[in-house]
Amino acid sequence: MEGNVEVEKNHERKAAPDGRIYYSYADVHKTLENMVPEIKKFKPDLILAIGGGGYIPARILRSYLKVPILAISLELYNDATETMCSEVKKIQWFDETTEIARDMFKKKVLIVDEVDDTRTTLEYCVQEVIKTNTPRAIGVAVIHNKLKKKKGKFPANVSYFVGENVPDKWNCYPWEAVNYGHDIETHEALAAKGRA
Amino acid sequence: MEGNVEVEKNHERKAAPDGRIYYSYADVHKTLENMVPEIKKFKPDLILAIGGGGYIPARILRSYLKVPILAISLELYNDATETMCSEVKKIQWFDETTEIARDMFKKKVLIVDEVDDTRTTLEYCVQEVIKTNTPRAIGVAVIHNKLKKKKGKFPANVSYFVGENVPDKWNCYPWEAVNYGHDIETHEALAAKGRA
Numbered sequence: 277m278e279g280n281v282e283v284e285k286n287h288e289r290k291a292a293p294d295g296r297i298y299y300s301y302a303d304v305h306k307t308l309e310n311m312v313p314e315i316k317k318f319k320p321d322l323i324l325a326i327g328g329g330g331y332i333p334a335r336i337l338r339s340y341l342k343v344p345i346l347a348i349s350l351e352l353y354n355d356a357t358e359t360m361c362s363e364v365k366k367i368q369w370f371d372e373t374t375e376i377a378r379d380m381f382k383k384k385v386l387i388v389d390e391v392d393d394t395r396t397t398l399e400y401c402v403q404e405v406i407k408t409n410t411p412r413a414i415g416v417a418v419i420h421n422k423l424k425k426k427k428g429k430f431p432a433n434v435s436y437f438v439g440e441n442v443p444d445k446w447n448c449y450p451w452e453a454v455n456y457g458h459d460i461e462t463h464e465a466l467a468a469k470g471r472a
Numbered sequence: 473m474e475g476n477v478e479v480e481k482n483h484e485r486k487a488a489p490d491g492r493i494y495y496s497y498a499d500v501h502k503t504l505e506n507m508v509p510e511i512k513k514f515k516p517d518l519i520l521a522i523g524g525g526g527y528i529p530a531r532i533l534r535s536y537l538k539v540p541i542l543a544i545s546l547e548l549y550n551d552a553t554e555t556m557c558s559e560v561k562k563i564q565w566f567d568e569t570t571e572i573a574r575d576m577f578k579k580k581v582l583i584v585d586e587v588d589d590t591r592t593t594l595e596y597c598v599q600e601v602i603k604t605n606t607p608r609a610i611g612v613a614v615i616h617n618k619l620k621k622k623k624g625k626f627p628a629n630v631s632y633f634v635g636e637n638v639p640d641k642w643n644c645y646p647w648e649a650v651n652y653g654h655d656i657e658t659h660e661a662l663a664a665k666g667r668a
Binding site: 301325327328340370451 | 497498501502505521523524527528530531532534535536540541542543544545563564565566567568570572646647648649650651655656657660
């Protein structure tokens with residue numbers, strides 16, 4: 277679905293002195309809100325949040341879409357050997373015996389994550405959902421899509437929703453402020469400077 | 473654990489003209505950050521996020537605690553008949569056959585939700601976790617505890633972590649801004665006014 281990468285969704289933000297791009301909570305919230313009209317045309321019945329990154333955007337989107345969230349958790353391991361393989365590991369998957377999973381073939385499922393980087397995790401998630409109980413339709417929604425060569429691919433019938441296309445830089449999200457040594461006020465100030 | 477309801481954690485915020493109390497994303501983030509030193513003494517091995525409300529605080533806390541999140545989803549149904557019973561329904565539970573669930577008896581589990589209102593959902597969650605595979609220790613962490621008579625109870629050995637004790641009013645969280653008819657800027661402005 278590379279064709280869906282629309283140039284008008286590029287938002288130029290200035291990098292901070294550390295070379296990273298900072299996003300405030302309000303930035304993330306507004307970017308998601310802007311995606312809602314397009315996502316509503318897809319009419320999802322269910323959100324599948326990929327944790328850790330997908331929990332916050334999924335919860336924000338739920339207020340607009342008013343459909344249940346199933347949460348899973350995946351981790352991407354990059355193999356540092358010659359092969360440079362990437363392997364995705366399931367930390368949590370949904371219980372396939374529950375009603376919500378058994379009925380998935382009737383549902384339009386919206387997979388939500390914070391960023392589409394190499395697309396490896398997203399491809400894995402789409403393929404595993406198809407294996408579990410192929411939904412009636414699959415959509416993928418991310419706050420940010422990094423403009424770069426992707427390792428993963430989506431099947432042709434997957435709908436792809438992007439908040440903003442962004443350069444291949446280090447994105448700093450507010451819920452990770454402490455990981456960059458900042459309190460939330462400093463983080464939000466860095467985000468405001470990047471927008472200026 | 474009513475004894476843990478400490479008066480110094482009360483934060484007086486002014487209600488908005490609609491009688492509700494508005495919290496910004498930074499308010500929530502800072503309140504959670506302030507809880508971290510106390511939670512670190514408990515040394516959780518695993519966060520159990522109660523969705524929908526727990527997804528966002530759980531993800532923010534994870535940046536500080538650096539332990540995995542398992543997400544579940546519970547819904548509270550209030551019976552409007554004479555009995556006024558409240559019933560909790562599992563929308564999603566964790567897969568009890570996974571390694572992380574099988575090992576739970578070895579772990580200190582921190583259950584995270586946004587608000588402790590009647591305590592019904594939290595009690596249900598604690599009891600179900602005990603039934604599944606009694607953890608080594610259970611903690612419960614909420615951003616806000618409403619100062620009111622509780623219907624639910626925690627077992628005596630549950631550690632209870634509260635960001636702020638708040639009056640029994642309607643809390644408006646930023647991720648639900650649209651449900652109150654506000655865009656995020658208006659919501660954050662109402663939160664700032666309430667702090668003033």
